[in-house]
Amino acid sequence: MSEIVSAPADQPVTLSEKTLGSIAELRGRYEDPRAALLPVLHVIQAEHGHLTLALERAVADAMEMPLTKVHEVVSFYTLFRTEAEGKLQVCICQTMSCMLRGARELLTHMRVKYGVGPGETTADGRLTVHAVECLGNCEAGPMAQIGDDYFGPLTPETLDEILEKR
Amino acid sequence: MRGERTEMPASEQRFLSALYTQEKMHTLKVARQAGAYAQAERVLKMEPADVIAAVKASNLRGLGGAGFPTGMKWSFVPPKGDRMHYLVVNADEGEPGTCKDKHIMRGCPHTLLEGIIIACHAIHAEKAYIYVRGEYVRPMERLSAAIDEACAAGLLGENHMGTGRRLVVVVHPGAGAYICGEETALIESLEGKKGQPRNRPPFPAIEGLFRCPTVVNNVETIAYLPFIFEHGPEKWSEWGHNGSGGYRLMSLSGHVERPGVYELPMGTPLMELIEKHGGGVWKGRGLKAVIPGGLSAPILRAEECADARLDFNTLRDMGTMAGSAGVIVIDDQTPMIDVMLNCAHFYHDESCGQCTPCREGTWWMYRIILRIAQGRGRLRDLDELVRIASNIEGNTICAFGEAAAWPIRSYARKFRDELAAFIESGERSREADWHHEDRGAPPLIQIEGVGMPGVRAGV
Numbered sequence: 254m255s256e257i258v259s260a261p262a263d264q265p266v267t268l269s270e271k272t273l274g275s276i277a278e279l280r281g282r283y284e285d286p287r288a289a290l291l292p293v294l295h296v297i298q299a300e301h302g303h304l305t306l307a308l309e310r311a312v313a314d315a316m317e318m319p320l321t322k323v324h325e326v327v328s329f330y331t332l333f334r335t336e337a338e339g340k341l342q343v344c345i346c347q348t349m350s351c352m353l354r355g356a357r358e359l360l361t362h363m364r365v366k367y368g369v370g371p372g373e374t375t376a377d378g379r380l381t382v383h384a385v386e387c388l389g390n391c392e393a394g395p396m397a398q399i400g401d402d403y404f405g406p407l408t409p410e411t412l413d414e415i416l417e418k419r
Numbered sequence: 420m421r422g423e424r425t426e427m428p429a430s431e432q433r434f435l436s437a438l439y440t441q442e443k444m445h446t447l448k449v450a451r452q453a454g455a456y457a458q459a460e461r462v463l464k465m466e467p468a469d470v471i472a473a474v475k476a477s478n479l480r481g482l483g484g485a486g487f488p489t490g491m492k493w494s495f496v497p498p499k500g501d502r503m504h505y506l507v508v509n510a511d512e513g514e515p516g517t518c519k520d521k522h523i524m525r526g527c528p529h530t531l532l533e534g535i536i537i538a539c540h541a542i543h544a545e546k547a548y549i550y551v552r553g554e555y556v557r558p559m560e561r562l563s564a565a566i567d568e569a570c571a572a573g574l575l576g577e578n579h580m581g582t583g584r585r586l587v588v589v590v591h592p593g594a595g596a597y598i599c600g601e602e603t604a605l606i607e608s609l610e611g612k613k614g615q616p617r618n619r620p621p622f623p624a625i626e627g628l629f630r631c632p633t634v635v636n637n638v639e640t641i642a643y644l645p646f647i648f649e650h651g652p653e654k655w656s657e658w659g660h661n662g663s664g665g666y667r668l669m670s671l672s673g674h675v676e677r678p679g680v681y682e683l684p685m686g687t688p689l690m691e692l693i694e695k696h697g698g699g700v701w702k703g704r705g706l707k708a709v710i711p712g713g714l715s716a717p718i719l720r721a722e723e724c725a726d727a728r729l730d731f732n733t734l735r736d737m738g739t740m741a742g743s744a745g746v747i748v749i750d751d752q753t754p755m756i757d758v759m760l761n762c763a764h765f766y767h768d769e770s771c772g773q774c775t776p777c778r779e780g781t782w783w784m785y786r787i788i789l790r791i792a793q794g795r796g797r798l799r800d801l802d803e804l805v806r807i808a809s810n811i812e813g814n815t816i817c818a819f820g821e822a823a824a825w826p827i828r829s830y831a832r833k834f835r836d837e838l839a840a841f842i843e844s845g846e847r848s849r850e851a852d853w854h855h856e857d858r859g860a861p862p863l864i865q866i867e868g869v870g871m872p873g874v875r876a877g878v
């Protein structure tokens with residue numbers, strides 16, 4: 254994570270030349286440049302970890318749109334985070350196919366072994382757990398997305414093995 | 420390469436799954452050896468109207484869930500004028516129980532791109548957007564790499580395939596919202612806004628993305644196009660059943676021995692999928708029920724399953740739907756209250772909140788079911804649930820309303836005896852504790868004067 258994140262949330266941030274370059278490239282892909290908002294927010298979030306109000310303001314400027322529009326979008330979509338997250342995100346699916354095959358035990362295991370429930374981050378800042386809805390991998394239930402990758406079918410033991418390796 | 424399969428019995432032929440299970444099929448070189456882009460080359464020489472007629476004759480139905488005839492949808496696009504025309508490929512894959520589109524994007528992205536070339540030719544589009552759910556990071560990487568390779572080879576881009584025309588394909592990441600799978604919400608989201616469905620009319624074919632004529636099709640629908648032109652629309656129609664052409668990818672999950680994605684002809688008996696392909700109900704247990712078409716499909720009791728065949732019309736006539744072919748199997752040791760609570764939570768969580776009947780109705784249904792699960796239900800709650808569901812149905816902007824109402828109503832009606840016995844026992848389900856511990860629900864629900872303000876019939 255860059256130092257920008259540790260600045261107070263209401264201090265203005267300046268986006269780097271490189272980031273502004275990616276934004277311009279993304280805007281160029283659409284007939285209406287405002288359509289690039291989701292991909293742009295993904296880029297900013299990947300760089301900064303989560304989206305502060307100051308970052309939203311910087312995005313609004315770069316996208317030439319009102320801050321309220323940006324804020325509305327950030328709060329609508331679950332993948333956009335407004336609070337600091339652990340280094341590794343563990344998103345455990347809780348929807349029907351995974352529930353039927355024991356998804357709840359995975360959450361209970363995270364609580365017992367790592368002391369974190371959904372939405373919480375371990376004290377060392379390593380892991381954040383999320384209880385999420387269907388991730389489109391029902392054939393491998395119960396499953397979880399860990400970082401960018403999908404894993405399943407999982408047991409508490411195989412989940413531990415994966416987390417230890419990361 | 421694909422040719423001789425025509426002689427095999429229909430139930431043993433494989434198309435998409437024969438490709439995506441091969442290593443390296445995501446590279447242009449291997450895909451071309453397997454015949455990729457040969458059909459696009461042929462179709463580009465046809466008149467667009469003839470392409471649409473062929474797709475109509477194939478009985479290809481939309482495989483994203485609604486089953487709308489694809490050729491007919493394309494024919495609603497007005498003749499090409501000054502405005503751009505768009506193809507939007509729906510790769511949001513959010514319907515619980517469905518996990519097929521990612522195999523196509525990851526395993527045989529060039530087949531999808533070939534389908535895109537065919538569809539764009541038919542509807543005069545020079546730009547296609549693929550809207551992929553944000554969590555599919557790896558499938559998006561494969562898709563983007565495939566697009567780069569196809570552009571470098573002149574298959575996409577300026578003067579693509581020597582047509583003198585331009586065809587640009589852009590991958591667009593979503594950001595985690597089930598409702599963005601609904602086609603007008605998807606268009607809003609693609610325009611950089613909140614994913615809230617639009618009122619219709621105007622339909623997307625007339626006024627869709629950036630207010631231009633737009634066709635939205637599911638990944639799998641588009642990826643079958645090359646096979647339809649390879650084998651001929653008549654064959655495709657013949658291989659299908661009861662008004663649904665050809666094949667589809669059936670996602671099998673839940674309590675079966677071998678969950679997975681199985682490519683089978685339309686009209687395959689449900690029990691053949693579960694027993695022959697899925698290895699039967701797991702742990703030698705009995706079958707209790709099946710959700711045949713993704714979570715929004717009304718449930719089938721075990722005794723109804725013998726007659727069920729997996730095509731759009733047969734399942735519709737049985738009062739349920741083929742939907743996205745996400746088949747979820749439930750064994751005889753699963754309490755129906757747990758199934759109901761899980762389902763109600765999902766729709767309550769995912770409603771976009773625009774329409775009162777949907778927003779309030781999904782909230783009430785979740786609260787009432789949670790209270791039953793907490794051992795404090797009343798018998799009349801079951802009627803109340805049916806009533807709330809019926810008040811949502813038909814009174815909302817988008818079909819999410821029905822998707823939320825139908826399954827809950829089907830559980831309340833078809834498993835009434837079991838649910839009534841549960842209520843009378845006063846037992847508390849473990850699921851209720853967990854909704855308290857992990858999902859922030861209150862430990863005990865207190866609902867005064869159950870009813871939905873403002874959502875009486877006719878209001």
Ligand SMILES: Cc1cc2nc3c(=O)[nH]c(=O)nc-3n(C[C@H](O)[C@H](O)[C@H](O)COP(=O)(O)O)c2cc1C
Pocket residue numbers: 480481482483484485486487489509510511512513514597598599600601602603635636637638640641817818819822
């Ligand atoms: C609530 C809701 C969610 C939907 N989710 C998806 C989805 O994830 N993927 C999809 O292809 N279609 C989804 N659909 C269906 C689309 O609205 C649309 O009918 C479909 O993409 C059209 O493509 P097709 O004709 O090829 O099936 C959804 C519909 C509704 C009402």
Ligand code: SF4
Pocket residue numbers: 598615616769770771772773774775777778815816817818819820
């Ligand atoms: S039915 Fe539900 S999801 Fe659809 S527009 Fe209305 S509130 Fe939104």
Ligand code: FES
Pocket residue numbers: 346347348349350351352386387388389390391392394396515516517
């Ligand atoms: S239900 Fe868990 S991935 Fe679909």
